[in-house]
Amino acid sequence: MSDAEPRPRSRALPFGILLAAVVLVSANLRPGASSLGPVLEEVRHGLGMSGGVAGAMTGLPGLCFGLVGALAVAFARKVGTTTGIALALLAAAAGLLLRVTTDSVPLFLLLSVLALAGMAVCNVLVPPWIKAHGHTVVLMTVYGTGLVVGATVAALTTAPVAEATGSWRTGLGMWGVLLVVALPLWAWLALHERRSPAEHSVSGDAAPSGRIAHSPTAVALTVLFGIQSMHAYVQFGWLPQIYRDAGLSASTAGALQALLSGVGILGALAMPTVIARSQGLHAWMVSFGVMLALGYAGLMVAPATVPWLWALLLGLSGLAFPTAIALITARTRHPSVTAQLSGFVQPIGYAFAAVGPFLVGLLRDATDGWSLVIVLLALTSVPLTLAGLRVARPSYVDDEI
Structure with a gap:
């Protein structure tokens, strides 16, 4: 501790x-x-x-x-x-x-x-x-x-x-x-x-009583969690269909989805320890954004050529999710602040997750294809990276509120 x-x-x-x-x-x-x-x-x-x-x-x-x-x-x-x-x-x-x-x-x-x-x-x-x-x-x-x-x-x-x-x-x-x-x-x-x-x-000092929304770290963590949660739900709901529309079989699409999920398990095991022992997380945050953009770029130009590579890249970018979960405790000192941060980050983040798959379905039907959808998803790597870089700073929400 x-x-x-x-x-x-x-x-x-x-x-x-x-x-x-x-x-x-x-x-x-x-x-x-x-x-x-x-x-x-x-x-x-x-x-x-x-x-x-x-x-x-x-x-x-x-x-x-x-x-x-x-x-x-x-x-x-x-x-x-x-x-x-x-x-x-x-x-x-x-x-x-x-x-x-x-x-x-x-x-x-x-x-x-x-x-x-x-x-x-x-x-x-x-x-x-x-x-x-x-x-x-x-x-x-x-x-x-x-x-x-x-x-x-x-x-x-x-x-x-x-x-x-x-x-x-x-x-x-x-x-x-x-x-x-x-x-x-x-x-x-x-x-x-x-x-x-x-x-x-x-024991210890009384918990800070300021508004959690006044913390730049809390806001950035909410953006990071929200964007990654949106991608997780979009990928869970639509990635197999993207592969099937590219000509792959249902079983192959399912196996690629399982590959993406399997990478997430490894990340959940590793990231809390990485956060606790690392001097800085900036390189990790940049890598999450880069791999997210590359994964969607691959789905755009050659979805059926090396489909496992795109699933792997998206899975690795998804390590932002266990990172964000672990940062809820790592960026707070007092348990009551942890509760406030968790109650701020997760509800807003899951609201992103609820809207994302719905909008993807609407855009796909409106454009009769995946091109615009994939481009927009890839572009979200920019705010994800910027929010991640802000959260990567070794600061505490307790101090900011």
């Missing part, structure tokens, strides 16, 4: 419990969102869902993560951070388990929103919870990796499970069961915190 990081008064919770808690929560914050896409057609036919509603379903994760995430910090002030996470996991589990039992489209949508709302609250509250309990670099590494692994595994396994069991309800419902596994430990943590609140308080 760095000298700038406040130390808990008492190591009331062993590292093994902290590690288990982070593994369980991180692995459960993406499958509910990424599992629907592979079986969306089956869900649509099974419920009699219109094409418009099915399309809207794909934008729900980003929308819920943005809107509900903005309320998470205020919610945590009322119930406590640990209790907030526990209640959010309960809501997510209930939503995922109950939605596969209904034949009503409105109820399916409502329960999906409930599940995604629970995940949105956890998105914002887990980084400050980690900050308050120490072992920040290790636990943020586990957290970032769990997010990527959870999303990737759900995307890869939901359809095969649905096919093997003959039911899309089983494929989607199993992620609710996985969430239930996380509930006992987090419920115990919430009760433990309420019984001995002094053990979980943080």
Whole structure:
């Protein structure tokens, strides 16, 4: 733990419990969102869902993560951070388990929103919870990796499970069961915190009380997180179609998508340690922007020639996502500032993510091709790089507010 990081008064919770808690929560914050896409057609036919509603379903994760995430910090002030996470996991589990039992489209949508709302609250509250309990670099590494692994595994396994069991309800419902596994430990943590609140308080100076929007680092981190989140959702939703329109098979396009996701897993493992040990991150930020531009340039001029190279470059540029997640704790000292920063960066960032795939679809239909879309996506490498260079400075949001 760095000298700038406040130390808990008492190591009331062993590292093994902290590690288990982070593994369980991180692995459960993406499958509910990424599992629907592979079986969306089956869900649509099974419920009699219109094409418009099915399309809207794909934008729900980003929308819920943005809107509900903005309320998470205020919610945590009322119930406590640990209790907030526990209640959010309960809501997510209930939503995922109950939605596969209904034949009503409105109820399916409502329960999906409930599940995604629970995940949105956890998105914002887990980084400050980690900050308050120490072992920040290790636990943020586990957290970032769990997010990527959870999303990737759900995307890869939901359809095969649905096919093997003959039911899309089983494929989607199993992620609710996985969430239930996380509930006992987090419920115990919430009760433990309420019984001995002094053990979980943080010593040191009082937290700064200024507005987080007054911090240049916070604003830049929001831009970095938002642009990269937009690209992640665009690539997840549209990259396979770009490859298929270039003449590649569906299985090849899927494998290229998996390559991109696999690079993200490696990045989530590495970047928190890189941030903690590096003298500066400027070279990394420039490389993220360059690889993003080169990846899209390759998709523009020769998508089917060396398609693995473009997927690899885009995957490497996507290391900006685990970097941004890790910087939420690395650029703050006090856990309450970490909570404010997380509640500022993630909701706005996920709003970008919700709008991006929708605009890409509109532009593709309007221009009847991918050229303009890819050019515009490549140009966003400029603000991504500029925001990254600002965040690369070794400054603390606490000092700026």
